[in-house]
Amino acid sequence: MTYCFKKGLTLGALALGCFSCQDPSPKGEGATDEGPLPQKDYLGYVDTRVGTAASIADITVTEVEEPMGYVSPIVGKPSALTHWTPQTAKWTERVITVPVPYWYDQEKIQGFRGTRYPNGAVVGDWGAMSLMPMTGKVAIDAEERASKFSHASEVAKPHYYSVQLDDYDIKAEFTAGAKTAFFQFTYPESGSSSVIFDGVYVPGHYKVIPEKNEIEGYTVIAGHFKNYFVARFDKKFESYDVDMLPKVVDASLVPEGFEATYFNNDKLEGEPAVRKHYSQLDYEWLKAPVEGVKDDFFSARYTGTLIAKHSGEHTFTLTTDDGTRMYIDDKLVIDQWKYRAAGTETYTMDLTEGRSYKIRIEYYDGSGATSMQFRCSEPVEMDPGLGAKMALKGVDAHAVYVTFSTADKEKVRMKVATSLIDLAQARANMEEEFPDFDFDKAVAKSAEVWEKELNMIQVEGKEDDKAIFYTALTKCFVNPRNLNEDGRYFSPFDFEVHEGQMYTDLSLWDTFRSLHPLWVLVKPEESKDVINGMLNAYQQGGWLPKWPNPWYRSIMMGTHADAVIADAYVKGIRGFDADLAMEAMLKNANQKGDRGFSGRVGIDYFNEIGYVPAEVFGFYGEPVARTLEFSYDDYCIAQMAKALGKDDVYATYMERSKRYINVLDKETGLVRGKKANGEWLPPFDKSISVWAQGTAHDTELYYRNHTLLVPHDIPGLADFMGGKDGLIAYLDHFFENDMYYVGDEFSMHAPYIYNSLGAPWKTQKVVRDMLAKYFFNDVGGLPGNDDCGQVSSWYVFGAMGFYPALPGDPVYQLCSPIFDKVKMNVGQGKVFRVIARNNSKENAYIQSATFNGKPYNLSYIHHDAVVGGGELVLEMGPEPNKAWGVSDQ
Known part of the structure; x- marks a missing residue:
């Protein structure tokens, strides 16, 4: 069964052909050559405390998360x-x-x-x-x-x-x-x-x-x-x-030193992988502390006997990364057994001169660097003027x-x-x-x-909506973090100073979806710089980063630098080495990580049997998610290859992008974990993910949201659902039963799938309702972790009336804007406008549209039309016009 879906490059010349028929060029009737928008004052609308309290909305969320913006x-x-x-x-x-x-x-x-x-x-x-x-x-x-x-x-x-x-x-x-x-x-x-x-x-x-x-x-x-x-x-x-710092505990207090046992798991389980002796615990390593220990997710136990030299109050200071516990004479005195960044804990107790005390320190490393400093302040009178x-x-x-x-x-x-x-350099920065x-x-x-930043997009509408919008837009420009200092940067990937660009704190698993596409529109030059920073990381560290903070962090699934680079390239961003980018993307797709970097975990299985097996990569391993996301990343590689004229690579990776089907289960109609031998895990098995824990309803939410993580092949997903009507029914049940997990990213594109199924009025209604239900001008105004601006950018696009539902494809899906007018400065003196006539809370449906003064009957718009500075006029009404936006499907 075949359907025509609203797509861009994936349908070859269809999109460009349609736009040629409708004359979307900036020189069409109704287009203007207006220069940069005259500046207005928008800072008065912004309150950066929005998102610093729990959401005031009724949020669909699992027990293992909390609807907090996690912003400051x-x-x-x-x-x-x-x-x-x-x-x-x-x-x-x-x-x-x-x-x-x-x-x-x-x-x-x-x-x-x-x-x-x-x-x-x-x-x-x-x-x-x-x-x-x-x-x-x-x-x-x-x-x-x-x-x-x-x-x-x-x-x-x-x-x-x-x-x-x-x-x-x-x-x-x-x-x-x-x-x-x-x-x-x-x-x-x-x-x-x-x-x-x-x-x-x-x-x-x-x-x-x-x-x-x-x-x-x-x-x-x-x-x-x-x-x-x-x-x-x-x-x-x-x-x-x-x-002053206390003295590092050394042989003067622990004469026989510390015995260390290392385990290649994060739970101190089984037989130690390595044993080592230390005279003191004072070290910092980028990855594994000793040969034979894993770079990430290892654990260690340090034991020694302390002999007090003085009687009186002693204060122990323990600085570590990640989880740590400390025992004195088998009594737990410091308990920070949790994933965290570097931290310092203290414990004070009276010791008796000459008495022996058993010291035991336990530590686990999650992901990143390893540090351990163990100090003790003894009851010795200090010179008051020494400090x-x-x-x-x-x-x-x-x-x-x-x-x-x-x-x-x-x-x-x-x-x-x-x-x-x-x-x-710090002094130079100040000057x-x-x-x-x-x-x-x-x-x-x-x-x-x-x-100047906020004036890149000017909106007209209700005052409260403008406050939500400009506060959200502010959050879209906080990260990623630019490490450039007077044309130089310190690289966290090789620890050297270089000339050029470097960005970090890229939450790529989240932000590829709409934050980076927003930057492509309003910050094309900096988008180029961000990609050059990624390529510098590749050259200095061996891999494109997936979640640098500030060096490689092996967290989340997929390698979505692929998506960011491909999306920018197919939308015309240049100024970076595209061949080097393709080389780096192909390395992600075919090689296991090394040097402490985990790229596509399970890529060897994915390339051998077509999916990531559940029994090999179980709890925390996200095997189903990895299969889905590797498939999407391969789609992005294919689009980049096509744009570079590499037709053989395009064909290969488009075929690989279909592997998501290997974890879609006909029996349940949902994603499902599968063993390497082809055997399915039980339906709704909780080991599929840490996010699937909690109640049975929590688990179902995970499965239903994740099943939609196929933005690159809606026709294939529809075929799996039994046809276009089957996928529409799935979405209807999904939204009507409040299963959409708006605060997380798995299915952020889900409301826009209706457009691709010939039911754009459903997209219009769902998006408009969600914007009103989940976002507020209030400290509890964010529906979940903002994730470096991703949730905020999801709002910004939806409020403007269009959304990049498929990064890697130069097409935006249209929805129902909440503003009467939107003006976006797209550079080179051009302004893209969206005008919603008769717009109101009740008039949420598009009745008809014109683009540059000519009738427009598509529920999507091409990137070239946006950056060309066109004008999209939408006539709004209270009832859906089911004939609009379904032509040329």
């Missing part, structure tokens, strides 16, 4: 090297524990964090630092120094944040560029005003330079590179000090602080520049971005940057 009210230029945000917590106990800096339901602010946490994601914050203004006695611990505040005193914009710290009567304000933050603290009258700096999760190296009113230093990132910073004040220091003396020399410490006297309402200004290259101490000018400069 960050400040800084788009794609900044370092963003800044208020920090209410280091960690918060949620369904998924992650180091999100800010949670709306917290009552205190611990400081202001220079963060590289990928906004809205569930990964680590790398190279973080924090600072806090105070009065009175300096408190080192973040919770002890935290101040109460009121949300009513907050102003949260992408260029500016301010808040009143009630416990200290300090007004804190800051703005930020790409690499430098600029703070202004308004103090009360005090003889002991101060600012403290720390590394949030890890110790740092700090030096005070009083003659320059400066502090400089760095924290170490996974033992392989450093986050450098320079802080400069406009006020003289009256005193300064550091909180200040060491601060002048530079010393490793928990924290550094400076103090001074202030008059009532006195403003103290401070700039903090960061760099991954060195201290000299480039904020060369003086004019705070108001700095705020205005940052506001101008963001207004």
Whole structure:
């Protein structure tokens, strides 16, 4: 059975032929040559706290997730090297524990964090630092120094944040560029005003330079590179000090050292793979700690006997990545057995001189670097002036602080520049971005940057809708993170400084779907830079990244750099080495990862038997998801090959893209795990994924959402469902029974499938309803993890009236815009317009359309028509016009 579906390149010249008939060129009737849009003021609509609380919508979500945006009210230029945000917590106990800096339901602010946490994601914050203004006695611990505040005193914009710290009567304000933050603290009258700096999760190296009113230093990132910073004040220091680190536990306390046993699993199970002896636990490795141990998901146990030299209070400090537990005489005293980024835990107890104590430390590595520092502070009287003396020399410490006297309402200004290259570059970054101490000018400069970003798309409609839209658009430009510093960057893939481009914090599993396609439209030059950064990672590390944070992270499924590159290329983005890109994409598709990088896990089985077997890659292995996503990635490779004239590669990978059918089960009508011998797992088997855990309903949700993860072959999926009507019935049941998991990405394209089945009015209704049901101008206004702007970009496209349902194909599916007018600056002086006449909440259906003044009866639009600067006019009404948008299907 054959159907004609609304597609672009996948139907050869059909799309281009149709557009030729309807004259979509910018010179058609109704088109204009208007230049860049005149700038309007949109920052007033934005509140970056949206998404910092649990969703206020009735969200379909499984027990293993929580409808949280996982975003923070960050400040800084788009794609900044370092963003800044208020920090209410280091960690918060949620369904998924992650180091999100800010949670709306917290009552205190611990400081202001220079963060590289990928906004809205569930990964680590790398190279973080924090600072806090105070009065009175300096408190080192973040919770002890935290101040109460009121949300009513907050102003949260992408260029500016301010808040009143009630416990200290300090007004804190800051703005930020790409690499430098600029703070202004308004103090009360005090003889002991101060600012403290720390590394949030890890110790740092700090030096005070009083003659320059400066502090400089760095924290170490996974033992392989450093986050450098320079802080400069406009006020003289009256005193300064550091909180010294305890001594590393060595033979003086543990005479016989530590015995280590390593296991090639993350649960300390079975026989050890390697045994090793250490005199002290003080190491940082990028991957495996010893030969014979896996790079990721290994575990270790360290045991030793400590003999106390003094009686009295001892404080143990344990810094590790990922999960850690510590026992003293078999008593559990530190319990952080969970996936996390680098963190420091402490435990204090009284010891008796000469007595022996059994020490046992357990550790598991999830994905990424490995670190272990075990220190002990003994009850020995210290020279009270030692900290200040060491601060002048530079010393490793928990924290550094400076103090001074202030008059009532006195403003103290401070700039903090960061760099991954060195201290000299940090100073250069400061001079480039904020060369003086004019705070108001700095705020205005940052506001101008963001207004220019937001003005790339201008919308007309209800005020509340504009607030949701521009707040969402702001989140679309936070990540990926640009590591460029004056034309150079420190590469997290080979630990060298290079010239050129490098981006990280690319949540590619999420953002290939609509975030990167949005950038292709409004940021084509930077889209090119992002791809060049990926290719630099390939040349320096051997692989295209799949979720760099900042180096390779072997998380999520598929290798969706393939999708980002192919989508950009078929839409006309040039300026990168396309042949090198194809080489890298083909490597993903045919070789197992190495050097600690897991690309397409199970690719050898996929290429041998046509799917990823369930019993080999079970729980956490996502075997069914991998099969579906590898198939889609192969489709993207095929489109890239076709555009490059590589017809043989195109044919091969289009055939490979059909392998998804091997995990679709006729008995259940859904995806299903399959063993290597062809035997199916039981229906709704929970081992299919960690996300399928929880209730039976949770499991069914996973299966039903994932079954739709075939955006590249809707005809094939329809055939599996028994025909076009069968897939429509599936979708109707899916949406009517609230099974759509809008906060996750598996089926984000699902509402747009109706367009490809000849029922575009259903797409119009479903999308319009979802935009209204799930997104709000409220701190609980996001329906799930924003995932570096993916959920926000899904909203932005839907609100404008079109969506890239199939990245890799230069076609956008049309839906029902919520705005009366949309103007998108698509570059080269051209503006694409979508005008919805008679638009209202009730009038959600497209009755008819014109493009550049001529009748238009397609439910999709080609990329060339959009970037050509055309005008799409939609007549809206309260009832579906089932004759519109179904021609030429």
